[in-house]
Amino acid sequence: MNLHFFPSKRIAFYMAKTFLLRSLAVLAALVLILMTLDLLGESGKILRQPGNGDAQLWQYVSLRIPMLIARFLPFSVLLGTLITLATLNQNSEIVSMKAAGISAHQIIAPLMLASLFVAAVSFAFNERIVTRAAATLAAWEAVEYGPVPPSTGVSSNVWVRTGDDLILARQVSGKREQTLLRGLTIYHRDGGILHSVIRAESARPDNGGWLLQNAELFDINGTAVRRSQTMRVLEGVQTDQFTLARVEPDEQDFWTLRDSIRELKTAGRPTGALEAGLWHKISGPLSAVLMPLLAAVAAFGLARSGQLFVRAVIGMGLGFAYFVADNFALAMGNFGAYPPLLAAWGPFALFLLIGETVLIRTEE
Known part of the structure; x- marks a missing residue:
């Protein structure tokens, strides 16, 4: 044999x-x-x-x-x-x-x-x-x-999760302390249940949090709406959670994609x-x-x-x-x-x- x-x-x-x-x-x-x-x-x-x-x-x-x-x-x-x-x-x-x-x-x-x-x-x-x-x-x-125009550094429709809360920024520009969010919507949840929604015209970093401009808060439980010229929220949410670019697996090699996944995990993005x-x-x-x-x-x-x-x-x-x-x-x-x-x-x-x-x- x-x-x-x-x-x-x-x-x-x-x-x-x-x-x-x-x-x-x-x-x-x-x-x-x-x-x-x-x-x-x-x-x-x-x-x-x-x-x-x-x-x-x-x-x-x-x-x-x-x-x-x-x-x-x-x-x-x-x-x-x-x-x-x-x-x-x-x-x-x-x-x-x-x-x-x-x-x-x-x-x-x-x-x-x-x-x-x-x-x-x-x-x-x-x-x-x-x-x-x-x-x-x-x-x-x-x-x-x-x-093909040069990169503008502007991202659109960026989703970020922090704890149970979901955050949507219609437009993100700038980096670090110069980051500017436009068309911001914050869905405040507790245990997966929606409690309130905050909408703001724009937001900028402010000493570890974010300062909203022309904000509107809608309370789901009380069905009340509160408007404010400025509002400070999102303590501990970092700027790079919004500025990380959208990642396509087919467009990055193995090692680059692995690093991108690590950064997105740190930023609280689904990976x-x-x-x-x-x-x-x-x-x-x-x-x-x-x-x-x-x-x-x-x-x-x-x-x-x-x-x-x-x-x-x-x-x-x-x-x-x-x-x-x-x-x-x-x-x-x-x-x-x-x-x-x-x-x-x-x-x-x-x-x-x-x-x-x-x-x-x-x-x-």
């Missing part, structure tokens, strides 16, 4: 090379087709801006392609695995390997090692290129593909969705390692039995089911229904067990 984890060096290299080449070919074809369709839909918006031309179209392509590669790389690995294993099965190469005493896990091992390399490259590519492209494209789309996005930066690229395991069902069973196509469809179905479960878990994490770790790693762990179970049951 062959007790080595990998088959012979020659077989392992042959399978890994075949798998990588076919996965890259599938990825190139997918990106080319999707980029063409995407450009057809966006070219009208880009060229609508005065002064935009071919250079802006190519700029859009250069920003969009990295995002398409990051999104469809695991799917390309799935299809590359299916094509590789189905071809090996069709040519009776899998039968020859098993006749030589090579187990199902040893047949899949070179593909999983190669996919681990793909996952590492994908993580580095996402960190160095995709995040920057996403941030640049988001800023460009916000101005409808026109000239559950961001933490799920943080861990998904690792579990997302690692999903490439799952694809050979989920598609392995296409490798086993005699090709002449007529079940090869059915097995390939089952492998593709398992891969699609993983992507659906992964997106669903992230959505639940964004809503706060799932803890961040479960949202990011739950589907990965579940389909790792499913793939291993299917492989063991179909090995013979």
